[in-house]
Each structure stands twice: as structure tokens, then as C-alpha cells.
Amino acid sequence: MSAPILEMKEIDVFYGPIQALKKVSLHIDEGETVSLIGSNGAGKSTLLMSIFGQPRAASGQIVYRGTDITHKSSHYIASNGIAQSPEGRRVFPDMSVEENLMMGTIPIGDKFASEDMQRMFDLFPRLKERRNQRAMTMSGGEQQMLAIARALMSRPKLLLLDEPSLGLAPIVVKQIFATLRELAQTGMTIFLVEQNANHALKLSDRAYVMVNGQIRLTGTGQELLVNDEVRNAYLGGH
Amino acid sequence: MSAAKSTSFDLKRSLIDTILAGLISLIVFGPIVGVVLDGYSFNMEPTRVAWLVAGVMAGRFLLSLFLQTPKGQSILQGFEGSGSGVHVLAPDYKSRLRWIIPALIVIAIVFPFFANKYLLTVVILGLIYVLLGLGLNIVVGLAGLLDLGYVAFYAIGAYGLALGYQYLGLGFWTVLPLAAIAAALAGCILGFPVLRMHGDYLAIVTLGFGEIIRLVLNNWLSFTGGPNGMPVPSPTFMGLEFGRRAKDGGVPFHEFFGIDYNPNVKFLFIYIVLFLVVLAVLYIKHRLTRMPVGRAWEALREDEIACRSMGLNHVLVKLSAFTLGASTAGLAGVFFASYQGFVNPSSFTFFESALILAIVVLGGMGSTVGVVIAAFVLTVAPELLRSFSEYRVLLFGVLMVLMMIWRPRGLIRISRTGVVPRKGVAP
Numbered sequence: 158m159s160a161p162i163l164e165m166k167e168i169d170v171f172y173g174p175i176q177a178l179k180k181v182s183l184h185i186d187e188g189e190t191v192s193l194i195g196s197n198g199a200g201k202s203t204l205l206m207s208i209f210g211q212p213r214a215a216s217g218q219i220v221y222r223g224t225d226i227t228h229k230s231s232h233y234i235a236s237n238g239i240a241q242s243p244e245g246r247r248v249f250p251d252m253s254v255e256e257n258l259m260m261g262t263i264p265i266g267d268k269f270a271s272e273d274m275q276r277m278f279d280l281f282p283r284l285k286e287r288r289n290q291r292a293m294t295m296s297g298g299e300q301q302m303l304a305i306a307r308a309l310m311s312r313p314k315l316l317l318l319d320e321p322s323l324g325l326a327p328i329v330v331k332q333i334f335a336t337l338r339e340l341a342q343t344g345m346t347i348f349l350v351e352q353n354a355n356h357a358l359k360l361s362d363r364a365y366v367m368v369n370g371q372i373r374l375t376g377t378g379q380e381l382l383v384n385d386e387v388r389n390a391y392l393g394g395h
Numbered sequence: 396m397s398a399a400k401s402t403s404f405d406l407k408r409s410l411i412d413t414i415l416a417g418l419i420s421l422i423v424f425g426p427i428v429g430v431v432l433d434g435y436s437f438n439m440e441p442t443r444v445a446w447l448v449a450g451v452m453a454g455r456f457l458l459s460l461f462l463q464t465p466k467g468q469s470i471l472q473g474f475e476g477s478g479s480g481v482h483v484l485a486p487d488y489k490s491r492l493r494w495i496i497p498a499l500i501v502i503a504i505v506f507p508f509f510a511n512k513y514l515l516t517v518v519i520l521g522l523i524y525v526l527l528g529l530g531l532n533i534v535v536g537l538a539g540l541l542d543l544g545y546v547a548f549y550a551i552g553a554y555g556l557a558l559g560y561q562y563l564g565l566g567f568w569t570v571l572p573l574a575a576i577a578a579a580l581a582g583c584i585l586g587f588p589v590l591r592m593h594g595d596y597l598a599i600v601t602l603g604f605g606e607i608i609r610l611v612l613n614n615w616l617s618f619t620g621g622p623n624g625m626p627v628p629s630p631t632f633m634g635l636e637f638g639r640r641a642k643d644g645g646v647p648f649h650e651f652f653g654i655d656y657n658p659n660v661k662f663l664f665i666y667i668v669l670f671l672v673v674l675a676v677l678y679i680k681h682r683l684t685r686m687p688v689g690r691a692w693e694a695l696r697e698d699e700i701a702c703r704s705m706g707l708n709h710v711l712v713k714l715s716a717f718t719l720g721a722s723t724a725g726l727a728g729v730f731f732a733s734y735q736g737f738v739n740p741s742s743f744t745f746f747e748s749a750l751i752l753a754i755v756v757l758g759g760m761g762s763t764v765g766v767v768i769a770a771f772v773l774t775v776a777p778e779l780l781r782s783f784s785e786y787r788v789l790l791f792g793v794l795m796v797l798m799m800i801w802r803p804r805g806l807i808r809i810s811r812t813g814v815v816p817r818k819g820v821a822p
């Protein structure tokens with residue numbers, strides 16, 4: 158049993174008077190793919206951002222590879238192996254694919270830039286075709302690939318993905334999840350936030366279900382796929 | 396039909412264009428040219444208006460015809476294609492700058508041998524605005540922070556020299572770095588409160604900051620001399636003064652070197668130092684845009700939330716942009732003060748901020764070459780066309796409107812060179 162790469166212990170997060178996360182505890186082991194599912198406003202994005210200290214946890218502890226990172230700067234966290242692809246993709250619209258990828262190297266410097274860019278082009282051949290195209294003019298699916306590739310450019314040990322399927326056609330979602338599976342097989346630890354529970358649970362080793370800022374359920378992907386509550390709430394009952 | 400279209404002229408369209416242009420020019424010129432004040436009454440001058448309007452219409456007609464020729468078409472397409480923003484060059488693209496920069500340096504070295512004093516001062520002014528444009532370009536063009544009070548840092552540099560001389564006896568060389576530091580500090584002080592602001596709010600706050608500095612300089616009579624301004628010492632070269640006679644029994648420059656007294660030497664000296672500083676700033680900027688901090692500025696301009704998700708410290712990134720931009724303006728201020736030999740608050744009005752912003756916008760946000768060209772166009776052109784100097788603001792307006800139509804992204808499109816793949820990596 159490998160040690161947890163990330164452990165969150167009883168995290169509370171507030172936006173002003175509103176409590177967005179209530180005593181959230183979870184752990185992600187090295188090499189695992191873990192997903193977090195929940196409806197709109199459950200607090201999934203908040204949880205992901207709180208790993209980066211934005212917003213900061215009011216109480217509780219976040220431990221990453223044995224180090225308490227609860228109060229570390231976002232820059233420290235990013236340059237020590239956690240990367241995320243934020244909700245809504247957020248690629249740099251006026252920059253080309255290559256430039257976007259270069260931006261991804263900011264946390265670690267550009268020592269490995271060309272080599273890593275090549276790896277990204279192998280992983281996402283579509284990006285290679287469009288290496289000089291401006292991100293703004295690319296399709297949603299291509300932008301999502303770019304956002305994931307940009308996150309990977311900082312050579313993360315833990316990859317955080319916020320709703321990679323957002324607003325994409327089913328076929329594109331399938332492609333993206335196929336790539337994520339490929340990525341997971343290379344040993345990458347992935348923490349995936351999704352509304353698309355079906356895809357997420359099939360991909361994941363384990364999953365958490367979040368409701369109103371609290372973890373309601375947890376189990377392996379297979380267990381949750383057949384769980385009645387999950388089926389009714391997130392899988393449309395079929 | 397479409398085949399015929401490209402060869403024959405669409406006369407009807409040209410005529411419509413011509414009439415429209417005529418109407419617009421009638422509206423614009425009618426009141427300005429057609430009505431001439433004569434004491435307390437006025438005279439109508441319809442013939443003058445008629446000439447102007449006829450000229451405009453003839454010009455528009457010819458232009459319209461020309462644009463329908465194949466050559467005109469290609470020019471038109473060139474304009475239309477320019478809206479597409481940044482374009483990326485192949486990694487091995489050899490920039491024409493390789494030739495242009497050495498050529499410019501040679502011209503700059505040869506230039507003083509041919510220039511008279513007047514031309515020299517005009518070019519000095521142009522270079523000062525190049526500095527200002529480069530500095531503001533970091534803040535507005537790269538980091539995307541709209542700063543309307545940029546002139547404040549320019550004023551800090553200029554008054555730094557005047558005040559430093561008056562109260563502390565400091566000279567040009569001491570103040571040059573100090574002014575850069577003082578302006579950088581001011582940039583920091585302004586930067587902190589505006590970190591959370593964007594767009595309009597940021598613009599208003601910086602506008603206010605610029606006005607505060609000017610008003611303080613204007614009203615603190617006992618310290619800054621108020622609207623009367625302050626004298627500024629001439630620069631010195633290794634302690635040698637450029638005046639006809641040195642103060643305190645020193646040896647002036649011309650006697651030391653045994654040459655005839657020449658009042659131009661002061662300007663020549665400012666020109667040389669200024670040119671070197673501009674080169675240094677250009678180089679530093681060139682380096683910075685290729686370093687992570689330069690990339691961080693652009694990332695911040697494009698998407699702040701994405702930056703946060705990469706753990707980018709946006710506080711540091713914004714502050715560094717503000718500070719670097721401000722210190723460049725501080726340097727420019729010192730040169731401006733020594734060039735004028737005198738400073739007063741009226742040199743640091745909002746119009747000046749607007750002019751510098753116009754340089755950045757005209758030059759193409761973020762483009763260095765564009766900024767350099769625009770700085771010269773906007774400062775040197777009005778000087779050379781002295782007799783039209785009242786039309787300077789009009790010239791501005793016209794340039795801006797034309798730019799927004801044809802070159803919405805500035806004279807020179809920003810182009811970045813692609814990443815060079817390393818050896819051993821398959822392309």
C-alpha cells in the first residue's frame with residue numbers, strides 16, 4: 158500500500174460568511190486516479206483551489222508528500238509538483254499553442270521545455286497540428302487538451318483537473334478520457350473533479366461524492382457506479 | 396460576372412464613396428474654414444470650403460479607383476488581415492531586425508556630425524519619448540494594466556534632479572540612478588493599493604495619482620517653487636562642466652580639452668548618454684520578455700485566473716511591471732530636466748500621459764519596434780511641422796482613428812519567435 162501523495166484533513170473553507178467546505182477529509186495515493194463528483198455549487202472547484210491555497214483553509218491541514226502545505230504559497234505548491242487545469246480551461250486566448258505550453262513551464266523554468274513540448278505533442282497529436290494557432294480560435298476540445306497539456310508542462314506529480322468534460326460533445330469527452338487513461342497508465346496521479354459521473358467513475362480507482370461542501374460517500378469507482386444514491390443523483394437513474 | 400469584376404471598375408461604388416466623403420468633409424470643414432471671424436462679425440467664405448471639399452472628393456474618387464486595381468486590392472487585403480493579433484514566427488525565422496538595428500546604430504552615431512542644434516534637440520526629445528513609451532509598454536502593453544497617470548513617474552525623475560540639486564547639491568550622474576529608484580518606489584507605492592483593480596478602476600486610480608503628483612508640485616510653493624518651476628543644473632562629464640565658464644573656479648569642458656566653446660556640446664552629451672540608456676533599456680526589455688517574468692506579465696494580461704491556477708504570484712508580477720515601468724519613466728524625467736535646464740509642473744499634465752499612451756497604442760501593444768517608431772512619429776513630426784503645431788492634437792486624432800480602422804493592433808504586429816527545439820529531439 159503506497160503512502161498518500163496528498164492528504165486533506167478536516168478542511169474548512171469560508172467565502173466571507175458562507176462556509177463552502179465543511180470538515181472535508183480525503184486522501185490520494187501515489188499513482189491513483191481519484192475523482193470527486195457532485196452537483197453544481199457543491200464545492201468541488203473550491204476544494205481543488207484550496208489545495209493551491211486559494212482560498213486558504215480556515216482550519217484543517219493539507220499534507221503533500223509529508224510536507225504540510227496548508228500555509229505555503231501557491232508558487233511553492235506549483236513548483237513542487239502539483240499542477241491544475243482550471244475550470245473552464247482558461248487557456249491564454251491570444252497566445253499560440255506553443256506559447257501556452259511555454260506558460261505552463263513558469264513554475265519550474267524552461268530547462269525541459271522543448272523535450273516536454275514534444276511529449277505533449279505525442280500525447281495530443283491535435284495540438285501538434287495546431288502548434289502555431291492562437292488558442293482563442295481553437296475548438297473547445299482542443300482548448301481542453303491544451304489546458305491539460307499546459308498543466309503537464311510543469312512536470313507535476315499530482316495533476317488536478319477541474320471538469321475537463323465541461324461543454325464538450327460526447328465524442329470529444331470520450332477522447333479526452335481516453336487520453337487521461339493513457340496518462341494514468343504512465344503512473345501519473347490524477348485528481349479529477351467532474352459532473353460527468355459516468356465517465357469519471359469508470360476511469361477512477363476511487364471516488365468521493367460531495368454534497369453541500371461535505372463528503373457524502375466514498376468508495377471505488379465500481380462501487381459508486383452501482384450505488385443507488387449515486388445512480389439517482391448523478392447518473393440519471395439508468 | 397465575378398471575373399469581370401476584378402478587371403473593370405465599379406464606378407457606381409466609387410461615386411457613392413466620393414459623395415459620402417464630400418458630405419463628411421463639408422460637415423467637418425464647413426464651420427471651421429467657411430466661417431471666418433472678422434472683429435465682432437464674421438464673413439462667410441464658401442469658395443474656400445468648396446475647394447477643400449472638391450479636393451477631398453477628388454482624392455476619395457482616385458483612392459476608390461486605385462483600391463479596385465489588383466495592386467490596391469492586395470493592399471486592402473493586407474490591412475484586413477492585420478486584425479488577427481499575434482502571429483508566431485518559425486523558430487529559425489531570421490528577423491529583419493538583424494539588419495535594421497546595426498543600421499540604426501550607425502545612423503545614430505553619424506547623425507550628430509550632420510545635425511545642427513535644433514535637430515539634435517528634436518531627436519533628444521524623440522528619444523526621451525522612446526524611453527517613456529518603452530516603460531509604459533511594459534505596464535500597458537505587456538502586463539495589460541491601464542495606467543493613465545504614468546506622467547507622475549516622469550515628473551518624479553525630473554523633479555528628482557531639480558530638487559536633488561537645490562537641496563542636496565546632487566548632480567546629473569548621482570540623480571540618474573537615484574531617480575530610477577525613487578520612481579520605482581513610487582511605482583511600488585501606487586502598485587500596492589491597485590493590485591486588486593482591473594480596467595476602468597485601475598485607470599481612474601492611476602489618473603488620480605498622476606494628478607496628485609502634479610498638484611503637489613504645483614502648490615507646494617516653498618519646496619518646489621510651484622508653477623514658477625525650478626532650475627536644473629547642466630550635466631557634467633567626469634566633473635567637467637559644459638558652460639562657457641565653470642562655477643566655483645572649475646575648468647569647463649572646452650578649456651580642459653583645449654577646444655573652442657560650443658554650446659551644442661551639452662546637447663551632444665545628453666544625446667550620447669540618452670542613446671546609450673535607450674539601448675540598454677531596449678536590451679533589458681528584450682531579455683525580460685524572454686524570461687519567465689516577461690512571460691508572466693503577458694500571461695497576467697491574458698487571463699488572471701489561469702495565472703493563479705499555475706501558482707503565479709500575481710502580486711509580484713504586477714508590482715514588477717509597475718516598478719520597472721516607473722523606473723524607466725524616472726530615467727526619462729532626468730534627461731528631460733537636464734535637456735530643458737528647467738522644470739515646472741506644466742510639463743507633466745494629463746495630456747502628457749495621454750501622449751505616452753498614444754505612443755504605446757499606436758506602436759502596437761507590446762511591440763518594441765512599434766513603440767520606437769510611434770514615439771518618433773508623435774514627437775518629432777509635430778516639431779518638424781512647426782507651422783502646423785496647433786494641429787498636433789488633430790494629427791493625433793486622425794492617426795488614432797486611422798489606426799483603429801486599419802491597424803487595430805498597432806503599427807507593428809507583435810510577433811514572437813517560436814520555441815527552438817533542442818538537438819536530439821525529433822521535430
Ligand SMILES: Nc1ncnc2c1ncn2[C@@H]1O[C@H](COP(=O)(O)OP(=O)(O)OP(=O)(O)O)[C@@H](O)[C@H]1O
Nearest residue numbers: 172177195196197198199200201202203204244352
Ligand atoms: N469567489 C467566491 N466568493 C464567494 N462564494 C463563492 C466563490 N466561489 C465559489 N463560491 C460559492 O461556494 C460554493 C461552492 O462553489 P464551487 O465553485 O466550489 O462549486 P462547484 O462544485 O465547483 O460547482 P460547479 O460544478 O458548478 O463548478 C457555491 O455556493 C459558490 O457560490
Ligand SMILES: [Mg+2]
Nearest residue numbers: 201202203244
Ligand atoms: Mg466547479
